[in-house]
Amino acid sequence: MLSRISRRNFLSRSTKAAAIIGAATVVGLPKKSKAKENDNLKVYGTMIDLTLCDGCAHLDTPACVSSCKDKNQHKYPQPIEEIQDYWPRTTHEDWSDRKHITDRLTPYNWTYVQKVKVVDDKGLEHNLSIQRRCMHCDNPPCGNLCPFGVHNKTPEGAVVIDTDYCMGGAKCRDTCAWGIPQRQAGVGLYLKVLPKFAGGGVMYKCDFCHDLLKIGQMPACQSACPKSAIVVGEKSEMLSLAKARAKEINGYIYGEEENGGTSTFYVSPVSFDKINQALKDQNIVDGKPGAPHMKPNVDNILDSTKGYAASVLIAPVAGAFAAGVLAHKTLKRGDEDNEQ
Amino acid sequence: MNNKLLRHRPVVRAVHWMTAISTFILIFSGIGQMPMYKRYMLSELPGLAWTADFQATLVLHYIAATILVLAAIFHAVYHISLKEFTIIPRRGDVKESFLIIKAMFGFGEEPPSGKYLAEQRLAYAYIAFSLFLIIVTGIIKVIKNFATFSISEATMIWVTLLHNIGMIMIMIGIIMHLVAFIFKENRALVPSMFTGYISKEYVKHRHSIWYEELEQSNKEIKQGNGEITNNNAAL
Numbered sequence: 001m002l003s004r005i006s007r008r009n010f011l012s013r014s015t016k017a018a019a020i021i022g023a024a025t026v027v028g029l030p031k032k033s034k035a036k037e038n039d040n041l042k043v044y045g046t047m048i049d050l051t052l053c054d055g056c057a058h059l060d061t062p063a064c065v066s067s068c069k070d071k072n073q074h075k076y077p078q079p080i081e082e083i084q085d086y087w088p089r090t091t092h093e094d095w096s097d098r099k100h101i102t103d104r105l106t107p108y109n110w111t112y113v114q115k116v117k118v119v120d121d122k123g124l125e126h127n128l129s130i131q132r133r134c135m136h137c138d139n140p141p142c143g144n145l146c147p148f149g150v151h152n153k154t155p156e157g158a159v160v161i162d163t164d165y166c167m168g169g170a171k172c173r174d175t176c177a178w179g180i181p182q183r184q185a186g187v188g189l190y191l192k193v194l195p196k197f198a199g200g201g202v203m204y205k206c207d208f209c210h211d212l213l214k215i216g217q218m219p220a221c222q223s224a225c226p227k228s229a230i231v232v233g234e235k236s237e238m239l240s241l242a243k244a245r246a247k248e249i250n251g252y253i254y255g256e257e258e259n260g261g262t263s264t265f266y267v268s269p270v271s272f273d274k275i276n277q278a279l280k281d282q283n284i285v286d287g288k289p290g291a292p293h294m295k296p297n298v299d300n301i302l303d304s305t306k307g308y309a310a311s312v313l314i315a316p317v318a319g320a321f322a323a324g325v326l327a328h329k330t331l332k333r334g335d336e337d338n339e340q
Numbered sequence: 341m342n343n344k345l346l347r348h349r350p351v352v353r354a355v356h357w358m359t360a361i362s363t364f365i366l367i368f369s370g371i372g373q374m375p376m377y378k379r380y381m382l383s384e385l386p387g388l389a390w391t392a393d394f395q396a397t398l399v400l401h402y403i404a405a406t407i408l409v410l411a412a413i414f415h416a417v418y419h420i421s422l423k424e425f426t427i428i429p430r431r432g433d434v435k436e437s438f439l440i441i442k443a444m445f446g447f448g449e450e451p452p453s454g455k456y457l458a459e460q461r462l463a464y465a466y467i468a469f470s471l472f473l474i475i476v477t478g479i480i481k482v483i484k485n486f487a488t489f490s491i492s493e494a495t496m497i498w499v500t501l502l503h504n505i506g507m508i509m510i511m512i513g514i515i516m517h518l519v520a521f522i523f524k525e526n527r528a529l530v531p532s533m534f535t536g537y538i539s540k541e542y543v544k545h546r547h548s549i550w551y552e553e554l555e556q557s558n559k560e561i562k563q564g565n566g567e568i569t570n571n572n573a574a575l
Contacts, residue, residue: 086379139487145394147374147504149496162493171375175394200379260487301395302485308402312482315406319413326351326414327421 043157044213045235045263046222047242048131051249052229055113055129062113064131065102067224069109071209075163076108077202079186087196092185105132105290107184107204111221114291118278120270128268128275131221131230132292133206134159134180135255135262141301142172142181151203157235157263158208165189168201175301177259178292181205208263235263242267260300272296344537345554347455347529351418356533358411359471363510365404366474370507372397405482409475426455429465433458444525455550463520467513474506 056062077096085092095101099108111133118126140159143151150162151172161172161181167190172181181203190199209219213232217223222232231241239256242265246253254266268275276294279285285293302309348356372391377383383392390396419425436451436458443450456464477499484491491499520526528542543551 088381089379139485144485145373145398146496147500149498149500150493152493152496153490165497169375171373171394174375301398302487305395305398305402306486308399308406309482309485311406312402312409312479315409316413319410320417322410323414323417323421327418330349330351330422 041155042213042233043155043235043263044208044232045136045157045238045265046219047231047233047238047245048264048266049229049231049245050128050130050266050268051245051251052227053113053129053131053225054227055115056226061102062129062131063224063226064221064230065109065111065113067220068111068133068206069102071220072110075204077163077184077187077204079184079201080191083186084196086185086200093183093201094185095182096184096186104288105180105182105205105292107182107202109290110134110204110206114279114284116275116278116282116284118270118274120274126270128270130266130275130294133221133264134208135178135259135264136206136208137177137259137300138261138263139300139302141175141177141259144302145175146172154210156208156210156213158210158213160207160210161203161205163188163202163204166202167193167199168203170200170203172203173289177298177300179289180292182290238263239265241265254294254296258296258298260303343540345540345543346536347532347538347543348536350536353533353536355411355415355418358407359415362404362407362411363471363514365400366408367507367511369397369401369404373401402482405478408471409479412471412475427461427464429458429461433461437462444523450546452548453546453550454553455547457546463513463517467510467517470506470509470513473502474510477503477506 056064059066076099079094079096083092083094095106095108098106102109102112104112111131114128114130114132116128116130118128120126136153136157136159140151140153143153143159146152147169148165148167150165151159152162153159166188168183168185168188170181170183173179173183182205183201183203185201188199188202190201193199209217209221212219218232222230231238233241242253242256245251245267249267249269251267251269252271254268254272255262255264266272272294273296276285276296279294285291371377373394375392375394377388378392383389439448439451440453440457440459442448451458480491480495480499481503483489484496521530525546528538528546532538543554
């Protein structure tokens with residue numbers, strides 16, 4: 001049988017085989033044309049100026065927080081009455097009796113203000129108010145690693161959870177550098193599958209008001225801010241704005257490099273190392289869900305595993321090459337045996 | 341070795357075991373990515389805390405995926421290059437498989453077979469299709485994890501769903517593959533994936549068409565000498 005293959009034909013056949021398989025694989029590849037469709041659309045970013053925000057000292061609840069609540073009220077979870085535990089565990093996450101909490105991120109509160117006292121290098125005390133919410137990362141691990149593909153980045157740059165199909169495994173919270181998405185049990189698709197054994201509810205977080213961005217309007221928190229401390233616009237412009245402001249006040253930027261880059265740029269007169277330390281010391285970051293830290297240069301799980309991901313993409317080439325070499329060897333041996 | 345015949349060359353065995361081991365690791369780390377091990381407290385067992393660490397299971401998934409993709413592409417390119425298609429299903433294989441399984445339960449006569457039984461060809465096609473589905477959807481998922489690519493939700497819902505369905509299909513495939521060895525008739529094939537050899541008597545009896553082909557081609561090669569050599573494993 002082997003002897004029937006002439007060596008002249010061999011190379012062409014190996015190449016063809018590799019090409020056919022390569023083509024079959026490529027057919028499934030994502031098309032970049034999606035981005036083209038939205039060429040005329042902007043990718044948005046936010047600049048948050050911590051020198052301007054006073055946490056709405058004159059109000060019980062900061063305007064950004066209450067405007068967010070007003071705008072997103074209709075999207076908040078409406079869980080069933082008798083929520084089952086996450087078997088075999090004897091717990092479940094239920095925030096439905098604490099809907100009015102505004103001092104951390106919950107399924108019913110997608111943004112909040114961390115009020116912290118920080119002393120700078122010169123011994124000057126700053127009372128900072130920091131609006132916290134999803135940073136809308138450039139390469140969001142929360143969305144990319146979603147096992148059901150229902151957590152994605154929109155063309156506007158918003159990272160959005162599709163609450164209709166979310167199973168509530170909370171992997172997005174675990175892979176998020178800040179643990180932003182929060183879970184409500186007793187709601188969502190998992191109730192229709194195996195509610196006792198799989199899934200845990202639905203994850204909720206800031207969606208950058210992408211419905212408003214789509215029609216050229218600004219997110220609710222931006223529109224509501226009385227100090228214009230939150231500026232939303234073309235992402236590259238927001239970064240330039242943040243850099244200019246940081247230069248002006250000899251300050252610091254958070255969100256440009258963190259988690260591999262985000263769409264939210266905080267500008268502060270105090271270093272974020274100090275802010276992060278103060279947040280912990282004052283128990284504002286208490287280690288419980290929904291109280292994000294401000295650690296500089298946090299890593300993105302997708303960046304630290306990038307090399308391994310690349311090896312998967314190189315594997316087909318290596319496999320085809322090795323096959324060609326070994327098939328040729330087998331063929332040659334067959335020929336030699338026949339010549340004996 | 342006179343009473344034995346080479347059924348699987350070392351390279352074929354290597355590909356089989358690379359596929360098998362990487363698939364097991366992929367299933368285990370994939371379930372970890374679902375996420376399951378924290379909830380089901382596997383990560384609380386001694387030495388298994390890493391199973392709840394998404395970075396650990398992701399790296400493991402990538403490494404095993406590299407081995408699987410390498411083995412699968414190697415398999416396809418290698419056998420197409422050598423024009424070895426005896427394992428590809430043929431017309432009538434479903435009916436013939438039914439007759440073979442019926443015969444295993446003692447009803448009727450088993451039809452004569454080539455190197456592979458009809459049911460083996462069908463099982464191959466099923467596993468090959470499942471792996472193809474998993475690899476194609478998996479590669480899309482890998483590409484999406486690079487910062488430069490962003491794929492729409494409409495696509496990702498399908499890609500992840502098919503990837504998850506592929507996993508269930510391959511798990512069913514593995515179970516069926518192992519269940520086949522419950523039947524005594526199939527057990528003589530087990531050594532083939534370890535040593536490469538199976539008994540000549542078994543080939544004569546169960547793969548009579550292959551046996552005749554081996555004899556025929558051996559006659560052509562050795563010009564009249566009836567002894568079957570090991571060069572014929574390709575058939």
